[in-house]
Amino acid sequence: KQEVTQIPAALSVPEGENLVLNCSFTDSAIYNLQWFRQDPGKGLTSLLLIQSSQREQTSGRLNASLDKSSGRSTLYIAASQPGDSATYLCAVRRAGANNLFFGTGTRLTVIP
Amino acid sequence: DVKVTQSSRYLVKRTGEKVFLECVQDMDHENMFWYRQDPGLGLRLIYFSYDVKMKEKGDIPEGYSVSREKKERFSLILESASTNQTSMYLCASSLFIQETQYFGPGTRLLVL
Numbered sequence: 410k411q412e413v414t415q416i417p418a419a420l421s422v423p424e425g426e427n428l429v430l431n432c433s434f435t436d437s438a439i440y441n442l443q444w445f446r447q448d449p450g451k452g453l454t455s456l457l458l459i460q461s462s463q464r465e466q467t468s469g470r471l472n473a474s475l476d477k478s479s480g481r482s483t484l485y486i487a488a489s490q491p492g493d494s495a496t497y498l499c500a501v502r503r504a505g506a507n508n509l510f511f512g513t514g515t516r517l518t519v520i521p
Numbered sequence: 522d523v524k525v526t527q528s529s530r531y532l533v534k535r536t537g538e539k540v541f542l543e544c545v546q547d548m549d550h551e552n553m554f555w556y557r558q559d560p561g562l563g564l565r566l567i568y569f570s571y572d573v574k575m576k577e578k579g580d581i582p583e584g585y586s587v588s589r590e591k592k593e594r595f596s597l598i599l600e601s602a603s604t605n606q607t608s609m610y611l612c613a614s615s616l617f618i619q620e621t622q623y624f625g626p627g628t629r630l631l632v633l
Contacts, residue, residue, distance in 0.1 A: 440619055441619065443621065443622075445624075451626055451627065452525075452625050452626045452627045453564075453611065453613075453624040454624070455622070455623065455624075498563070500564075507569060507571075507577065507619070508554075508566040508579055508580070509564075509566070511563040511564040511565075512563060513561060513562070514563065
């Protein structure tokens, strides 16, 4: 069974800092990996989706990388802002499977 | 923009009650999903549906059933609510089964 781990569980950084969030998964036979953002008490918003054949995806200040062979993905946030404060979740879809396997998230706080 | 709505943001029910959670999407998506989210456990898939009247069990279907009579609507049913079903319930939809999922705002259910 696919297990997805996100470390650290919480992270605080000063505004303007660049930061990296980590996601690791146990089964490298994945179809794609998705990063989500969740604000307190709210649903999930999709940020980036990386197909297994891709190495990275970028959207604005966000860059997600994927290293399938080592079972790792990172989400890089440039020039962090207080509005980036949220919980960031990664989710992996195994090849041939219909469901996503989620990590438990990293709660990010950007301090003004 | 894709919009996924859930009928209630907060619900309080008694043990043994039958509970209906409704989800509606407006983008003609084939696939719809129900997850529950619990602290330390992340999101776990309860059921998903890939077409009207079609459903498949996810990782934790026990104690739940679903109904999809129309393409845009996917209902989660707790036949006899129990306290261990107190949780945040999230609905999602996607056009293709292995592509980006779009989430609703969630329903926080408390079973007393």
